[in-house]
Amino acid sequence: MAMVGLQRAGKRYGDVVALHEVDLSVEEGEFVTLLGPSGSGKTTMLNLIAGMIAPTTGQIFIAGKDATNTPPNKRGLGMVFQNYALMPHMTIFENVAFPLRVRKTPEEEIKKKVAHVLNLVHLPQVANRKPRELSGGQQQRVALARCIVYNPTIILMDEPLGALDKKLREQMQLELKRIHTELKITMLYVTHDQEEALTMSDRIVLLNDGRIEQMGPPEEMYFKPRSVFAADFLGSSNIWDATIESDGGATIKSGDKVKIKSEAFAKPGAKAKIMVRPENINVIRQGDDESRFENRVSGKAIDTLILGGVIKHYVQLANDTVIISQELTRSGRRSLTPGQDVRLAWRPDDTLPLPATGKMEG
Amino acid sequence: MGGGEKPVGAAMNPWGIFSTTVAWFILLFLMLPSFVVVPMSFGGKFEMMFPPTTFDTILYERFFSTGNWIATTITSFKVAIGATVLALLLGVPAAYGIVRGTYPGKKIVALFLLSPILVPVIVLALGMYLYLASFKATGTDFGLIIAHGVLTTPFVIVTCMAGLRHIDPNLETAATIMGASVMQTFFKVTLPLLKSAMFAGGLFAFLMSFDEVVVAFFITEASTMTLPVKMYSSIKWEISPILAAISSLLTFLSLVVCLIGAAAQKKS
Ligand SMILES: Nc1ncnc2c1ncn2[C@@H]1O[C@H](COP(=O)(O)OP(=O)(O)OP(=O)(O)O)[C@@H](O)[C@H]1O
Ligand SMILES: [Mg+2]
Numbered sequence: 001m002a003m004v005g006l007q008r009a010g011k012r013y014g015d016v017v018a019l020h021e022v023d024l025s026v027e028e029g030e031f032v033t034l035l036g037p038s039g040s041g042k043t044t045m046l047n048l049i050a051g052m053i054a055p056t057t058g059q060i061f062i063a064g065k066d067a068t069n070t071p072p073n074k075r076g077l078g079m080v081f082q083n084y085a086l087m088p089h090m091t092i093f094e095n096v097a098f099p100l101r102v103r104k105t106p107e108e109e110i111k112k113k114v115a116h117v118l119n120l121v122h123l124p125q126v127a128n129r130k131p132r133e134l135s136g137g138q139q140q141r142v143a144l145a146r147c148i149v150y151n152p153t154i155i156l157m158d159e160p161l162g163a164l165d166k167k168l169r170e171q172m173q174l175e176l177k178r179i180h181t182e183l184k185i186t187m188l189y190v191t192h193d194q195e196e197a198l199t200m201s202d203r204i205v206l207l208n209d210g211r212i213e214q215m216g217p218p219e220e221m222y223f224k225p226r227s228v229f230a231a232d233f234l235g236s237s238n239i240w241d242a243t244i245e246s247d248g249g250a251t252i253k254s255g256d257k258v259k260i261k262s263e264a265f266a267k268p269g270a271k272a273k274i275m276v277r278p279e280n281i282n283v284i285r286q287g288d289d290e291s292r293f294e295n296r297v298s299g300k301a302i303d304t305l306i307l308g309g310v311i312k313h314y315v316q317l318a319n320d321t322v323i324i325s326q327e328l329t330r331s332g333r334r335s336l337t338p339g340q341d342v343r344l345a346w347r348p349d350d351t352l353p354l355p356a357t358g359k360m361e362g
Numbered sequence: 363m364g365g366g367e368k369p370v371g372a373a374m375n376p377w378g379i380f381s382t383t384v385a386w387f388i389l390l391f392l393m394l395p396s397f398v399v400v401p402m403s404f405g406g407k408f409e410m411m412f413p414p415t416t417f418d419t420i421l422y423e424r425f426f427s428t429g430n431w432i433a434t435t436i437t438s439f440k441v442a443i444g445a446t447v448l449a450l451l452l453g454v455p456a457a458y459g460i461v462r463g464t465y466p467g468k469k470i471v472a473l474f475l476l477s478p479i480l481v482p483v484i485v486l487a488l489g490m491y492l493y494l495a496s497f498k499a500t501g502t503d504f505g506l507i508i509a510h511g512v513l514t515t516p517f518v519i520v521t522c523m524a525g526l527r528h529i530d531p532n533l534e535t536a537a538t539i540m541g542a543s544v545m546q547t548f549f550k551v552t553l554p555l556l557k558s559a560m561f562a563g564g565l566f567a568f569l570m571s572f573d574e575v576v577v578a579f580f581i582t583e584a585s586t587m588t589l590p591v592k593m594y595s596s597i598k599w600e601i602s603p604i605l606a607a608i609s610s611l612l613t614f615l616s617l618v619v620c621l622i623g624a625a626a627q628k629k630s
Pocket of ligand 1: 016017018019036037038039040041042044045190221353
């Protein structure tokens with residue numbers, strides 16, 4: 001069953017359209033991420049679902065019922081905020097007990113439930129402390145416990161890890177994922193960090209300027225972007241201007257001819273963009289057999305960057321075209337010397353045509 | 363460079379020393395009358411002299427044993443407490459409406475609620491007198507409580523507005539989404555967090571009402587006089603040395619109230 005549904009729901013502030021009419025449905029137990037650049041409407045969408053703002057158009061469904069006019073305290077949702085929003089005047093126990101208290105849960109049950117969820121987030125020892133006596137990561141785990149404790153239909157999270165440093169953030173991502181799998185809670189997660197979206201989600205909803213650009217599981221979003229925006233936003237990519245040829249191939253900006261994956265929109269003569277992920281582009285070294293890659297180009301090395309586990313080569317092709325190749329770092333694998341001749345090769349299957357503007361249908 | 367370097371700011375420049383000294387002298391000048399009156403209150407019973415020639419607590423004994431003065435003091439406390447409660451009851455919700463509300467004309471409402479600060483006290487006193495007279499409420503404690511409530515509410519509003527601005531609105535949002543009603547959110551989240559601002563505003567209202575003369579002078583009559591009004595009227599007939607004792611007590615009260623306020627502020 002859909003836990004949350006938006007039907008042609010939109011929001012405008014005067015002339016500003018914060019969210020165009022969108023449709024979305026989040027299934028029970030799903031982990032859905034709203035991803036998009038700043039100002040793309042992520043928070044607006046979350047607030048529409050939470051009931052903090054009313055939609056200008058359309059309807060909102062919660063657990064199958066029309067909740068468009070239900071006040072936020074009657075929606076039975078949970079929300080985790082970026083700044084934790086723990087009550088500073090209450091102990092951790094009282095914070096977690098708060099939603100149960102407003103529901104008039106008996107004291108015995110409150111004690112049991114609070115202890116249970118604090119265990120679940122690995123913080124059984126902090127019940128009597130005040131929020132300011134906890135670290136950021138601990139506070140966020142308490143905030144999560146405070147949601148889990150009353151078993152809401154769905155937990156909404158607006159950049160919950162945004163205030164944490166990188167290391168802690170990665171740890172918390174795993175923790176959130178663990179709790180999600182363990183309890184099968186439905187979660188709607190907002191982030192503008194594409195890596196976070198790719199690691200955590202069952203499904204990513206990519207927003208662009210108040211519209212849903214594309215949605216789907218992470219691999220699909222990553223390997224089958226339907227627009228230049230999606231290709232660019234998720235992961236890094238090589239994107240070149242190109243013209244589609246009559247034989248189904250394409251000539252890219254550098255003048256090189258490449259074979260591409262066939263797409264209905266890519267008719268001969270059409271202007272298009274061609275996208276290849278850097279990790280699919282191979283540097284051909286002496287002794288390598290390049291014949292298994294049908295697309296091959298030659299250029300001059302510009303630079304090589306070692307980024308910990310991966311290494312990136314920047315190579316100059318004709319006509320001011322730059323191509324990036326990414327490999328795993330291996331000891332003994334040599335950097336390219338700037339100016340040296342390089343051969344690069346990749347497979348047609350990894351060569352995606354994209355519409356020059358807008359997105360592919362279907 | 364020589365050896366003995368001082369950390370930055372360790373030595374004050376001459377200008378700094380000068381301005382600090384001036385500031386202290388101005389403070390001393392302003393405080394002096396209050397300090398002078400304290401030794402005087404322990405002087406003899408027939409004269410007001412500085413420095414006093416004898417040490418005696420007779421003036422205090424007089425104050426505490428004169429039924430008239432005690433009754434007046436009690437009236438003052440009653441009025442000040444009443445006005446404080448009234449100011450808090452009106453001021454806290456008003457501040458909440460101004461800070462958290464989103465409705466057209468909010469600025470005008472705020473200006474209107476704060477207007478008693480802008481109107482000269484004498485105008486307010488006259489207005490209150492005429493208004494209360496039409497209810498036959500002049501000369502009653504109730505009337506003065508209303509008048510002092512009007513006078514002190516804006517100060518409670520201002521402190522509570524500042525307090526509310528320091529409370530993260532997300533806390534209220536979080537409470538609402540967790541299922542708390544508007545009332546539950548207000549009483550369980552907002553009010554507890556606003557406690558110290560309310561306390562400060564309340565103390566301020568209490569002190570203001572307790573030593574307010576102008577409005578009280580218009581509205582009270584002989585049987586319902588407050589302490590400052592009685593002090594003022596008794597000065598008109600004779601300069602009674604007992605006033606020195608009362609003044610000292612008032613200074614002491616203000617000091618205690620301010621210390622309590624400061625302590626509470628520090629704790630929160
Ligand atoms: N109260 C408001 N009044 C006017 N415009 C608003 C209001 N709230 C949001 N907007 C506009 O709506 C658009 C979407 O805002 P929203 O807060 O949903 O973005 P977001 O995706 O959450 O961005 P961020 O990543 O920066 O948090 C923005 O252009 C924003 O300026
Ligand atoms: Mg946002």
